[in-house]
Amino acid sequence: MSAVTPFDNESMMAKVGDRLLVHGHVVGRGxxxxxxxxxxxxxxxxxxxxxxxxxxxxxxxxxxDAIVEPADR
Structure with a gap:
């Protein structure tokens, strides 16, 4: 299992303390x-x-465009 979880409606799971990274898709926005x-x-x-x-x-x-990074990482 990967330490970083790309979005998937069926399998996205997170816990309190995990980090959410949302990739920017507009020029000039990170x-x-x-x-x-x-x-x-x-x-x-x-x-x-x-x-x-x-x-x-x-x-x-x-x-x-979102990724969950576990808190223990």
């Missing part, structure tokens, strides 16, 4: 990184409440 502070789906599935590095929080249903 990637967004944040910490998953709450998992609202069953058994680790989305949606996730994420606190980004700029301090903002949002409820996220990650798309194909």
């Amino acid at each position: 990637d967004r990184q944040g910490e998953i502070i709450e998992v609202r789906g069953p058994d680790g599935s989305p949606p996730y409440l994420v606190r980004y590095t700029d301090g903002r929080e949002s409820l996220v249903y990650p798309g194909p």
Whole structure:
């Protein structure tokens, strides 16, 4: 199993403390990184409440441009 999990509706799982990386897809905008502070789906599935590095929080249903990095990494 890979340490980094690309998005897959059927298998994306996360835990509180994991990092969410969302790749930028607009010119001039970089990637967004944040910490998953709450998992609202069953058994680790989305949606996730994420606190980004700029301090903002949002409820996220990650798309194909998102990667979950385990907290122990």
